[in-house]
Amino acid sequence: MRISEVRGYALSSPIDPVQSRPFHGGRRRLLKRDVVLVTVETADGEIGFASAGASSSAMREYFEGDSQASFADLVEGEVADALEGETIEEIADAHALIDATNLPERVRHEAASAIDVALYDLRGKRVGAPIYELLCAEYGTEPDDDLPMYASGGMYMRPEGYADQARIVDELGFFGYKYRPGIGPDEDVRTIDLLAETVEETEVMLDAHTWWKLDGDVYDAATRAEIVEHAGERDAFWVEEPAAPDDYDGYVDLAGRGVPLAGGESESSPAGLISLAETGAVSFLQGDVRHHRGYTGCAEAIDYCLGTDVEFVPHNFGTWLGLIANAHLVAAAPEVRLLEYPIFEDDPALDHPEDPGMYPFELAFDVIEETIDVEDGTLSVPDGPGLGVTVDLDVIDEYPPTEGAWTEFIYDE
Numbered sequence: 001m002r003i004s005e006v007r008g009y010a011l012s013s014p015i016d017p018v019q020s021r022p023f024h025g026g027r028r029r030l031l032k033r034d035v036v037l038v039t040v041e042t043a044d045g046e047i048g049f050a051s052a053g054a055s056s057s058a059m060r061e062y063f064e065g066d067s068q069a070s071f072a073d074l075v076e077g078e079v080a081d082a083l084e085g086e087t088i089e090e091i092a093d094a095h096a097l098i099d100a101t102n103l104p105e106r107v108r109h110e111a112a113s114a115i116d117v118a119l120y121d122l123r124g125k126r127v128g129a130p131i132y133e134l135l136c137a138e139y140g141t142e143p144d145d146d147l148p149m150y151a152s153g154g155m156y157m158r159p160e161g162y163a164d165q166a167r168i169v170d171e172l173g174f175f176g177y178k179y180r181p182g183i184g185p186d187e188d189v190r191t192i193d194l195l196a197e198t199v200e201e202t203e204v205m206l207d208a209h210t211w212w213k214l215d216g217d218v219y220d221a222a223t224r225a226e227i228v229e230h231a232g233e234r235d236a237f238w239v240e241e242p243a244a245p246d247d248y249d250g251y252v253d254l255a256g257r258g259v260p261l262a263g264g265e266s267e268s269s270p271a272g273l274i275s276l277a278e279t280g281a282v283s284f285l286q287g288d289v290r291h292h293r294g295y296t297g298c299a300e301a302i303d304y305c306l307g308t309d310v311e312f313v314p315h316n317f318g319t320w321l322g323l324i325a326n327a328h329l330v331a332a333a334p335e336v337r338l339l340e341y342p343i344f345e346d347d348p349a350l351d352h353p354e355d356p357g358m359y360p361f362e363l364a365f366d367v368i369e370e371t372i373d374v375e376d377g378t379l380s381v382p383d384g385p386g387l388g389v390t391v392d393l394d395v396i397d398e399y400p401p402t403e404g405a406w407t408e409f410i411y412d413e
């Protein structure tokens with residue numbers, strides 16, 4: 001297919017009023033969520049879509065001054081220059097063209113991720129098949145398009161607040177409930193106990209990235225080890241990112257303490273995912289089609305996991321467009337079965353008198369015209385051509401980008 005135009009739209013979904021969440025030693029402000037919508041148009045007028053630039057726990061927007069708007073500019077600059085006018089026979093050809101640019105390595109991986117997903121969307125539309133069917137043909141698998149999901153919520157609340165959310169998630173039928181500890185070691189331990197007493201069927205996961213974002217005094221290595229061991233004693237399903245992304249020794253130290261570890265979302269490439277898996281410390285490897293070079297890149301990590309004790313479970317924390325993109329991967333890839341479902345306020349797909357959402361993120365739902373199909377915590381993957389959803393281009397006007405980081409960490413003096 002001949003590519004005529006590549007666009008990147010930076011969008012911001014305000015959190016109004018701004019939220020302030022206390023953690024141990026400070027507070028975290030939540031101002032908005034940012035998304036980059038990428039479109040790839042072919043000479044015959046078809047458009048492929050992807051969401052990109054979504055944040056990982058590294059939160060480079062805050063800690064390293066990254067900007068979603070500047071990523072959108074790069075998509076319309078160097079990336080568009082490399083692709084527009086080119087005829088792409090194989091999606092790998094587009095990866096090669098992006099890799100030949102002078103963009104910094106991590107930006108190239110982010111760009112390749114978005115372009116890969118958009119090209120799969122176009123290929124599916126062209127042949128009239130959902131992406132998961134294209135992927136099944138590549139993997140030699142049969143599709144499984146009813147996907148169990150775990151709900152990802154809980155950030156910096158009282159232990160009772162986490163327990164309330166977990167109960168709602170349990171009643172909604174999700175496979176698991178994931179939350180973000182970081183309210184102080186004693187209260188983190190009390191949360192683990194309270195959750196174990198609150199839910200029976202639903203698995204509990206801890207996403208511990210706050211620990212390594214805080215100054216090392218509170219969550220030092222011994223304290224982290226104690227909390228991880230306690231999570232193991234209370235049968236947590238996994239502890240995620242208990243050490244900084246590049247601290248492989250920290251991961252290794254915490255492995256084998258009675259609870260599986262998860263990680264990978266902050267790795268910048270498929271090779272990084274494999275390096276983390278090679279430590280032997282993680283049981284769950286969290287690649288993401290929005291960060292790890294799309295379906296093409298994630299396949300490298302999935303291939304690595306085949307026949308090992310490491311299970312690939314996509315990281316997914318953004319809009320429904322990103323969710324659906326990762327869902328096609330889970331529906332097709334061998335030995336991949338579980339999907340992360342972020343819960344935001346007023347989620348139209350969830351039916352419960354109480355709202356378990358973390359914060360408002362209206363763009364997450366508005367970016368596609370459809371309401372996704374979630375029943376008992378299980379997603380039915382759309383079976384229309386490509387991604388199988390209709391992107392609502394009105395969001396480009398309705399969610400203009402705003403300056404600055406989406407979240408801020410304010411530390412006590």
Ligand SMILES: [Mg+2]
Nearest residue numbers: 057207240265
């Ligand atoms: Mg995480």
